[in-house]
Amino acid sequence: MNTLNHNRTYSLFLGLLMCSLVSFGQTKKPLSLDDYAQWNKITNTAISPNGNWVTFSYVPNEGDATLHIKKTEGDTLRTAINGKQVAFSANSKWVAYLVNPTKKAVEKLKEAKKPILSDLQLLNLESNKVSEVKNVKGYHFSKTSQFIAIQKNPMDKKADHKGSDVLLKDLNKDITLNIGNVANYAFNKEGTLFSYVVDANEDDGNGLFLIDLNTLRTYPLHTGKFTYAQMTWNKKGDRLAALFGTKIDTLVERENKLYYTSNLSSGMTTAIIPNIYSPEGDANFPKPLTICDYGKLTWNKAGTQITFGVKAQKDVIKKDDLLKADVDVWHYKDERIQSRQAVQAKQDEKATFTAVLNLDSKKFIPLENEEMPRVTVSKKSDWAVGSVDTLYRKDLTMVRGYTDLYSINTKTGAKKLIAKKVLRNMGISPNGEWALFSKDGAVMGYQFANGTLSNLTERTGINFANEEYDIPVEKPTYGIAGWSKDGETLLLNHKFDIWIISLNSEAVSNLTQGVGTEGKIRFRLVQLDPEAETFDLTKPLLLYAYGDRTKKSGYYEVTAGKKPKALIYEDKMMGRVLKAKDTDNIIFTQQTFVDFPDYWTSNLAFKRPKKITNANPQQADFKWGKRVLVDYTxxxxxxxxxxxxxxxxxxxxxxxxxxxxxxxxxxxxxxxxxxxxxxxxxxxxxxxxxxxxxxxxxxxxxxxxxxxxxxxxxxxxxxxxxxxxxxxxxxxxxxxxxxxxxxxxxxxxxxxxxxxxxxxxxxxxxxxxxxxxxxxxxxxxxxxxxxxxxxxxxxxxxxxxxxxxxxxxxxxxxxxxxxxxxxxxxxxxxxxxxxxxxxxxxxxxxxxxxxxxxxxxxxxxxxxxxxxxxxxxxxxxxxxxxxxxxxxxxxxxxxxxxxxxxxxxxxxxxxx
The missing domain is CATH 3.40.50.1820 (Alpha/Beta hydrolase fold, catalytic domain)
Known part of the structure; x- marks a missing residue:
């Protein structure tokens, strides 16, 4: 009897529980504007070089963001309110990030007219110990992971000098060098040398300096009462260049000279030999040009050329000599109307023309000028491509963007016409031997060495014009997919497939074997290494895949000569893959109309993906629809x-x-x-x-x-x-x-x-x-x-x-x-x-x-x-x-x- 009553009571309890569960399932509410504040987006995503750590921030529609530092196979190690600008050290032992004040604190600072400053937090991922530096502008790790350079905000932002303190911290020995009045700094590629520019009050102690990070010895490379700018390492990290000059009150631009040196290395035993290029001492340097401190300084790969910006020097006009009236003269001969000039005024003020200095011959070659205002310079050869639009920019009835293309020898300055009236310039090959452009669906290649122009896509029998482009101008191609490692093979997108086109032979092939066209799947190559410029065609490559009609997406693997193989291809929108530098660990997003694009971790085979973020769990409390595709004619x-x-x-x-x-x-x-x-x-x-x-x-x-x-x-x-x-x-x-x-x-x-x-x-x-x-x-x-x-x-x-x-x-x-x-x-x-x-x-x-x-x-x-x-x-x-x-x-x-x-x-x- 007691058992029966107990069973009835238990059954009644189960019934009530089930009813409550059903009732709970029906309590989902419609989404209202008041609910939007709960939703988060994700930013600051990164994966450590060893693939064991990830970072991400939940950023709500209202309130403060929260940075998470988490093991890919574990729990969150640490969070930081309003953390940003995250970076891992190369050995994956450290992670650094800046921390902003809360929104409420920012409001109070604004009311008090006080600066809004960030702090740096440096976390040791092995010990879980964190150190903090206040009032930080930015930071960088060295490639060796031994050092971090931390630049603080200047004490007086209104001061004429731009320098502020830099803390150079040895993470292995817990030693910190405090370097004052630093305007700019950089590690070389290998992380063995550290260069910096001092810009102090009244130019006291200004100069270009170098620190050997193995010995912490400081080398003053160039000093004086100058202002230094555009300090730049070459890619290899053994050559350094910078501009230095003095501002003359009667002239608009600073009169700069170029400093450069070579054969720098850690543990140097020979003296550093400085080289100075002075426009005043070069009879071939045209007047009234001057080297501008805001024109970008760039080395070529061989370290034999430096490009920089030049512009015409002007006299400062005294205020009393300026026109008192304020009038814009809109003239029918203006190539750019006055409103366009007004919008671009600051850009024009800082505009420069690119020039190159050949270091072996000390020969200065101007590349850009008013007639040829745009030049693309190869870093791996002695060639450049210049664009001249003089004939077309004045014709108001014509499509904007047409140019005549010229090859330029950067050693001699010699120019040669490549083609007239080009709308689609496709740039220079990575090895610097070819210039490409498209014309009516064909990709044309110009070989610098012999000056020949050829139709690179004719042998495929395919027109590469984007058939879906419905703007009434010449159709573009689907774009370059990439280049082979030696730069002699072009990878070219078609609508669905990717073609391999040899530049030095008649060989052509379809990398994706026609699988894209057959299945109406758009294949596109994925570059996993952000520093790489090319693809190794002897190895498997990753493809992004998108179903043109199905809207499926995912990733395939392809090896030249074989059909692509699906790794993951689903009824979802797959996001960009972030790969760990030293392992095959990856993170990526996948989303649907219902599923927020949270991050997942896996390997490059996409085996057993695991969800590592959960930005919006509150969505389960709300009614949510779904989507269907509709075909129509x-x-x-x-x-x-x-x-x-x-x-x-x-x-x-x-x-x-x-x-x-x-x-x-x-x-x-x-x-x-x-x-x-x-x-x-x-x-x-x-x-x-x-x-x-x-x-x-x-x-x-x-x-x-x-x-x-x-x-x-x-x-x-x-x-x-x-x-x-x-x-x-x-x-x-x-x-x-x-x-x-x-x-x-x-x-x-x-x-x-x-x-x-x-x-x-x-x-x-x-x-x-x-x-x-x-x-x-x-x-x-x-x-x-x-x-x-x-x-x-x-x-x-x-x-x-x-x-x-x-x-x-x-x-x-x-x-x-x-x-x-x-x-x-x-x-x-x-x-x-x-x-x-x-x-x-x-x-x-x-x-x-x-x-x-x-x-x-x-x-x-x-x-x-x-x-x-x-x-x-x-x-x-x-x-x-x-x-x-x-x-x-x-x-x-x-x-x-x-x-x-x-x-x-x-x-x-x-x-x-």
């Missing part, structure tokens, strides 16, 4: 795809409200995690969590018909989703921003298919937009509309009717749909007046339109309070028209300017 016959987010708790017997969000190609985001964050676009995860479908279709464009093309593809995709039974046809809205804002604005003038439209930062009048400046660059919008994203192919002066037919403003009379415009008044990409024009036209025509204008905001809302405000208003707007929710006051009646700070978006009607 547009009216022009293009077979396209879209990705469709389904609501949480999707029921196939129901039809749902839907938001269509678009730009250009969107289906490749099928497995992209939708991170809840504050910005100015709809978050698919949040809308799916709240009962919406979110459709993201692909768009392909016809020349001259950007709006009509978007209309075709967006409506075709929408019709397909309706046909498949997902969407409620009476409750579908559009949202687009920037170019997507243009498209959504055009679509609302052409169809009544959609219940409402939200358009952000929209281009609405192609005619007026054509002749105004793109504020961020200062350039006119005309070339963008003709030959870039606008895809018009002609100017409005050639076909005004075409421009008007594709302009939302000129079609506004056709609007029958309520719509909302977002625009920041300081938009530097799409002028705020474009939003105003559309609002004004619609208002004049009696259409239902609201413009949300955010003062002093750029192209994308930058202030968190404004981002949150717009997220609230956008959802209210969609909820009203797509879910029949009650409209708030700002939608029904508007808000007076005087009341805009008093009435929030949550107010539904007056008095509430």
């Amino acid at each position: 547009d009216e022009r016959g293009h077979e396209l795809q879209a990705t469709l987010a389904l609501p949480a708790d999707y029921d196939s017997s129901k039809k749902y409200p839907m938001i269509v969000y678009f730009y250009e190609k969107m289906s490749n985001r099928h497995h992209l995690y939708s991170m809840p964050t504050y910005d100015d676009r709809p978050h698919m995860s949040a809308y799916a969590s709240n009962g919406y479908l979110v459709l993201m279709p692909d768009i392909v464009f016809d020349e001259g018909l950007p709006g009509s093309s978007a209309l075709d593809d967006v409506t075709s995709a929408t019709k397909e989703v309706i046909k498949l039974g997902y969407a409620d046809p009476d409750h579908i809205g559009l949202q687009g921003h920037s170019w997507g804002g243009y498209e959504s604005s055009f679509i609302v003038t052409q169809t009544d298919m959609f219940a409402t439209v939200v358009t952000g930062a929209p281009l609405t009048n192609l005619v007026s937009m054509y002749n105004i400046a793109y504020k961020r660059s200062g350039s006119l919008n005309g070339p963008i509309l003709e030959w870039s994203q606008g895809r018009m192919g002609v100017s409005p002066y050639e076909n005004l009717a075409l421009y008007q037919s594709q302009s939302p403003v000129h079609q506004a009379k056709n609007i029958n749909t309520p719509f909302l415009i977002l625009h920041g008044t300081s938009d530097g990409a799409v002028d705020w007046n474009q939003g105003l024009e559309f609002y004004s036209a619609a208002r004049r025509l009696g259409k239902e339109v609201i413009l949300l204008s955010y003062p002093d905001e750029p192209h994308h809302l930058g202030k968190e309070e404004n981002q949150k405000d717009f997220q609230i208003r956008m959802k209210q707007y969609f909820d009203h028209y797509l879910k029949d929710s009650v409209a708030p006051l700002w939608m029904k009646e508007g808000i007076k300017h005087a009341d805009k700070k008093r009435v929030g978006p949550e107010v539904l009607k007056k008095g509430e």
Whole structure:
């Protein structure tokens, strides 16, 4: 009897427990804006050289970041609030990082007008002991791992001299050298030598110095009352160069000389022989040029040439001699309009022309000048490629970017034409023997030594032009995949496969054996060594793989002459691989719409991957949707795809409200995690969590018909989703921003298919937009509309009717749909007046339109309070028209300017 009662009680307990578990499973809540603060992104990821340690930071939408230092096969060793700029020592014994103050502390420092400083923490991974240095600007480990150089912030940032203390710490012996007034420092490649520049108050003790790290002996290489700049080691680490000079009050630029020395090594027994190159002593150095201290100093591999920047010296103009009036002269002969010059003023002020000094002959060769402003110099040969665009930059009817290419012998300065009117310069081969460019889908190679030009891809029988590139200019290729170790073999991407093309023979082959084309898988080579410039074709290579139609991704292994072999290939978006320098240990991300891109660890075979981060465990508490792919065909016959987010708790017997969000190609985001964050676009995860479908279709464009093309593809995709039974046809809205804002604005003038439209930062009048400046660059919008994203192919002066037919403003009379415009008044990409024009036209025509204008905001809302405000208003707007929710006051009646700070978006009607 007692047992029976006990069993009944136990059964009742189990029943109640199961009910509570079911109930608990049903308590997942829809995602709201208030929940966004809980979400973290991951930054500061690194893996130690031995592969045993990783670092990563969880960075929340609100609050302070947390840096984690963790064993790949163990628990977290240490955390640091707001840790950043992480680096491991080469022996994996040490990890260093800077630590910023908390956000609250930063606010107090700003209020007190005090500097915001970082501290350095140095952690011994073997002992778990940490040391700290206050007020640190930056740091570097030596390659030997024996030393770390730590530079502190200057005591007085307003001081004329740039130097501050550097602590050179011997990690083996616990010895620290304090070096004062250091402006710049660097270890050589092997980590056996340490060089630094002193820049002290009133030039007291200024100079270039060298420390032998085996003996800690200091060598003063050059000293004097000079300012030193651009200290540079060669790649091997046995040669050092720097500029030094004195500022003359009557001249704009400092008059510099070049110091260089060679045969440096640890344990030197011979005297260091200095070399000085002085422009004043070189009759071939053209006046009024001078060597600039802000032009980059670079060694070639052989250590026989140094390149540096030169520019014309100018006299300082006294303030009293400057023009009192303030006027910009916009002249029709200007190659760059005044607004472009204004934006680039600081860049122009620091612009230099590249020149080279041949150290053996002491011969100075100017490479760049006004006529040839861009030169690419090989570090492994005596050749360079120069670009001359004089004939093309003055022709305002022509596509921007055409140049004539020239070969330049950097020993003699001799120039020879390679080709005219080239749009796609592809650079110089790693061995410095070839210059490449593309022309009409072919890759052309110019051999410097014999001056011959040949079609490198003709023998493949394939056109390498990117067939999907729908901008109305010459199509680019799919790009260079890489080079062989000897630099004599080119690896070239096609749409799916990778080709091997010999430069010194007729040999060609398909590295991926046609597997990509056969399976519609895009293969791309992965460079695991960030310092490597080439690939060893005798060894297995890693390929990134992406399924063009399936949206699967992963990694394959390929060996030349064999078919690629899948290592991991799944219905996910696989992220970039970070490999440990000394082992095959790797870390990588994988994500889906549901799964945040956490990090995983494995080896290069991707065997038994293990998850090592868990940035957003709170997601389990919220409703979350999923995605499906939708295939559709547009009216022009293009077979396209879209990705469709389904609501949480999707029921196939129901039809749902839907938001269509678009730009250009969107289906490749099928497995992209939708991170809840504050910005100015709809978050698919949040809308799916709240009962919406979110459709993201692909768009392909016809020349001259950007709006009509978007209309075709967006409506075709929408019709397909309706046909498949997902969407409620009476409750579908559009949202687009920037170019997507243009498209959504055009679509609302052409169809009544959609219940409402939200358009952000929209281009609405192609005619007026054509002749105004793109504020961020200062350039006119005309070339963008003709030959870039606008895809018009002609100017409005050639076909005004075409421009008007594709302009939302000129079609506004056709609007029958309520719509909302977002625009920041300081938009530097799409002028705020474009939003105003559309609002004004619609208002004049009696259409239902609201413009949300955010003062002093750029192209994308930058202030968190404004981002949150717009997220609230956008959802209210969609909820009203797509879910029949009650409209708030700002939608029904508007808000007076005087009341805009008093009435929030949550107010539904007056008095509430």
